Amino acid sequence: MNRRKLLLPSLLAVASIFPALSANADTLNKSVIALEDTTKTASNDHGVMLNAKDATEPRQVEIGLPMSYTAVSVDGLPAVYYYWPNTTSNHWRGEQLLARQGLQNIATTAIKFGEIGYGVDSYMERGGEKFKGKLKYQTNTFGAQNFDLNLSGKLAKKTYFTLSTYQNFDPGSMNLKFTNYIDRAQFYTAGLTHLFNDDRGRFSVFYKYNETHPLTALANYAPFTYDGDGKVSELKNFRMGRDSYLPVDGMMQYRDVKTGKLVTDNLYDIIKTRTHEATALLDYDLGNNLSLAVKGKFSHSKGHSGDQLTMGFYEDADATYADNGDAFHGTIQRRLSQINAFCVKDAMLVAELQKKTASHDWAFGINELYSNIDYARSTTQYYHEVAPNPRKLIYNGAEYANLNGSTEYDKGFENKLAAYVNDTWRVSRNFRMGYGARVELFNLGVDYIGDKRFGDFHIGANYTDAEGNKKTVGITHHTNTGLNYAVSVSPTYNITHNFGLTGEINFLRQYRHLEAYSGISLPYYNNRPFILGRAGIFFNSSFVNLVSAFTYARRTNDYSRLTVMSENPNEDPVMVGASSGIETMGWTTDAMFTPFKGFTFHAMVTLQSPKYTGYKFEAFNKTYDFSGKTVTKQSKLIVELDPNYTYDRFNIWASFRYYGKQYANVGNSVYFNGRWETFAGASYKASKMLTFNVNVVNFLNQRGAQGTIPGSELITDGSQYAGTIMAGNYIRPFTVEFGAKLNF
Template sequence: MQVARSRAYALSVASSIALLASLSTSAQAQQPAAPAPAETPADNQQADIIVTGTAVRAQRRFDVSYAINSLSQRDVQQIAPKSFADLLGTVPGIQVEATGGEVQNVTRVRGIPTDRGYLIFQQDGLPLYHEIDGPFFNSGEGMNRYDLMSERVEIVRGGPAPIFASSAAAIANTITVTGSDVARGKAQITLGDTGLYRLDAMQSGPIGEKTYFAVGGFLRQHEGYRKSGFPSDKGGQIRANLKHDLDNGFIKLSAMYVNDHNLFYLPIPIADPRNPSVSLDQYIDYHRGTLNSPSLRNVNIKYRDGAGVVQSHDRDLADGRHMRFFNAGLDYEGDFDGWRVSAKAGFTKGRSSFDAFYSTTNPVDAVAFATGTNLTNARAAFGPGVARLGYAFAGTNGASVYDPASASGLVLSGQYRMSESKFYSGQADVSVTRRIETGLGTHDLRVGAYGSLYGNTLLQAYQDMLIELRSKPRTLDLVAYSANGAVLGSVTQNGVLRYTTTLNQGKGDAKMLAVYANDTWDVTRGLRIDFGIRHEWYDYDGYALATTQANLGDPTTLADDTTRAFTGAIINQSLHPKATNWTVGADYDFTSNLGIYGRVSNLEVPPQLGVVTSIAPTIVKTKARQYEVGVKASFGRNYLYLTGFYTKFNPFNASFAAFNPVTGQNDQSLPFVGEATVKGVEIDGRLAPVRWFSITGSVTRQQPEYRNLVNTSGADPSSVNGNQIIREAKFFGNVRPAVNVGVGEARLELFGRYDWVGRRYVDFFSKTAMPAYQTVGAGAAVEWKAWRFQVVGDNITNAKGLTEGNTRTDQFAGQGSAEAIYGRPLFGRNVRFILSRSW
């Protein structure tokens, strides 16, 4: 049934693209054929035009007083990223952990210690969902996918980001393809040795006088970088727009639809905790292994509702993150005697279903697990006749015995998490820009207002499963036997160690309004000063259903003895936070090729909507003060942007809940509250000494530290103050050499990529380290007329490297070893073949 639905969806999207492409062909039949635009590399960086973060009209990258990168389709084509996060990893100042799969990976911006780094994604200047995160989805990589409808991506780090987006320490703005008088199109097929099949298509052009269209999207199925026993990614998206030029501007209507499944890869054990020098690679392969398994395709989640009735949900891990949403947008610009009016509006409505198998505790010795507390609890429940506990494959009532000693001698528990959410988000931005000539320079003044109405529902339930230690593990039952081998009961039930240890349900709605102003003052020739301010008002209303602990009453198992249950009580909550952001920057150009700049920005992040849908929320307003100074040089095909930065994140709240293996809940906490500071240098450059060779690179050197932490639970903050921020590297970057030569009528490109990430730690006390790693990628492409064939390989040396650690348990105590033995490893060697044709 699921396959049939996927095929029907694929056919519907493909037919939509084909239909609109045929309409384009028909409309263009009466027009002279236009030559296909040449896709030439961006040889002259001074010609890079950017629009994100600027109060004035589109500007050259060199002219702005903040750090920004613009990645064109040609740039992305050569990088050939596996995911949006992989693409962002080529930009300085952004450290990524692109090991979770195709979407919703981790980005850290200039050391800000959150999994998103307050990096706000936009599409043509507006977010698809107002907040960074909803319940198990985010408005960044979780909702934005790159395809041929992406004309370019502009990434602002620091600078004026807090003025032009809410909660933004950085902005990644995708500028979509828009039609013009020249028709153009492209189709692309991507095949990968990891079972990847992907089709991209795009068509744009005129459909009438001053009226243009663009449409495109992708369909994809992918078995995955790790062997789960079912596809990792399946689905796609379609985007389209219609633009009409007016005498003084334009109006554009746009729409998009996404229906995509993406599997989440989580950490795996890589070494035996009893002896960390012993690898577990023979049981769970470092590069291809995963705890995702076909045994988790029919998981039953049970809890008691507020009326006392046991509810049951059958879940399929293969559904992964299933994101479905529709977005419609309107964009208008007009010039009225020097008054430039801009109005953007968008509305998104969708649903997110989430299924993932999370890592929890380290593997444990199977004998110890069956003879300790579990045996005591079994005798208390099933009587003194319990002689021993033994392992059996789940659901066989003890008949199909499993002997851990025949394998690793270890067993493992993990947490199956389900989440269901419906969401909506309407957002609009209206601004007026005016150039004002004065006796002392020229001011480009922009004033505007942004507003959003958004909300979501949520239902979340987590439960603990017992599994064998191997890739694609089978679920286990821990069975109580009598002396003569009779089954007296079971600690588990159908592989469930503890039913629904975490349970949340609620609904929240938000209204917010922001007003902002920005003045770009050209004081004298070469000197520019920039001021900006933004004030925001929020209004949250929501509720959460209260929970308690309950025994579901099955006398044959202990798995349902400590289950979370709804009490029937409703906790109504409201909150009305505010935030004020500002920025001041200055830029001085000595010549048209050499300049300097400096800037200070203040970012306030109010509590998010989740505080009114949580039972016991932590309400914190966070501030990030960012300072940056830079030197910039651009000479033809060569450029260098050198930026020093200092980020002060305050208050930093390290009161994270840790996983408690006794209760199966995230209820252990060791709170630290203080500051996180990061000082560093970014280098973004390109050297092209000859026409046929160039080398592009980005390097970040930083010092991420905890400062002035206070603990109220008796822990010594001095053991944490000055330590390296969890999962933050001091040194990371990449270098990308390229050769481009003519071979007869064709062109040959050879390119490489060398990435490195320095040493990081999994815990506040820097007890357990994730070693530094380096990876090498390479590729080649041949272009002949309108055709391009490309092959690209990632991690071609099968380098080993860990990311994340095991964040459920190790933030306070490490992993009991000097180097991490549990984490999310790099993907192994993989190759993709890309064939495209432009017209």
């Protein structure tokens, strides 16, 4: 099952981010008793918005486990209940609507929302006494245009407004023939805020409408020659990242798994999502350093997402062009189209009571999080030539084949009712203890399809099973109830004023989301336990803030689905379920240097060993066991270097990330050598209102593959593929971005 997997380094101490109130209500939470804290450790945001694969989403910060997504919150509410099938980028972008954003630490993400890993915390503009405008324009060397505007100010006495629009016109780095844009997004937001009871209370309402056409995932494929030693070479007729590997006409045919109807349409028109979102926020100062926040949101998203997996090649093969019937002889690319239809309704209510004292920062909260999902994936196998903007081929008498041979379906709801407590206890000047706990009642009801997939599969289709029995594809209902939990403890102790010990341990359990039920059987396990921990030292001075820590991460009871290919190229791909677990031990050193005024240099080095503790599945009458293999897409060595210099009105920065050798399949027979991901930028503040900037993506101009190679799971000897053509994902090509921001 191909999800948008993101990247991951360390379990470092990052300051917790709690909801803050605007200047309009700065009397709220104002009287916090100050106490010198000598236990603070190095922290940074890890360049969370610098994503080398997709510019529309935050990157995944490493925690030693492969993660599905980065949890994003907006004013204390999750941007989405869950990232699948309704992705975060359909709701959230780093737009001017946001007053601020930052990195949320692992413990806060676990205790407040029951999710795993670092999160992104963001807050919307609410307006103030003075009118304020923020206009940002961005373009790049490939012709992308981004317009981003926020207006806010006073509407009436104690009443304020905010208005925003975000418009993205991104053609991508390749020349798509069937559409102008690889990402077309339009967001519109309107909000009102009212202060009451002598500014002790603040109430806000927002409405947001979004429409997106996200084709980035579909277009992020390229053919290449695998050299057999971790290197890849570009084909003579194909530039990775510059040429499109989507069909030249952009047309796709699929059979709707719910209705059985045959649909033919353009991929740009298919891949579209419309979202309506309403939010209400209440903040109230109860006095005596006690505050209450109550937040609610309802969203409705409907549309399609998709992917176009590369599934191997037929070499020296004969076919005919589908558009004109001319003969073709050569290498044929086999693709698997995935068209995901969904309708997602999320309803969320969060209430939190905060109490601040000289020694404690208490937070007591409840969550009521609900999601109703109607999801169906229709799949189609098709063929095309190996060329830029390839033409589709008729092979073995068919342009499209094995319709819905690996389809997915689930329809139902999830509900999480949770209570949590979180505290930072300053025991003394030298000792600080962060701790928290979350208890969550989880309920799920789902309709799924337990019938084995076959060509032209859909609900209501008739078939004959292996025993010769006549059957009809139908729906099975399943319910599940359980208790999720999260516990976090993070002590920090100063041995001297600026040197000490730091640690953290997080225990979590998560019952499986609806996505686990969209295959042909129930998941092997109802829930997954997680352990994330670290222990090390820190040192702070005017020259350097440093943390060096041993890290440990473990996740068990994994269940996933993947589409695998037989060694016999004439057999169709099949969908299988795999059980697994993952364990990672490592060491991370994270330092922020400030050698002189205006200059900072962040450096981080991670050594880790991520292993499968069990990875088994059956396919084509054979059992495969990959226990002990290195986890795919995970590096044993990760290095981050981030210099930043500011002088007067000028700022210049860079970000270098090195990811060591990564395996592209679970058998570890195919791998990619280490690579650098590089970003840089400079800005000039021309006046108090106007700033110009230029940014560069991949300024080392590295070209190569990353991620996994779809269809390679059963390759046991990668050396035999040296010199052969493969296909997979690639990193963003060299790109220069130019922009200006006007504050008025």
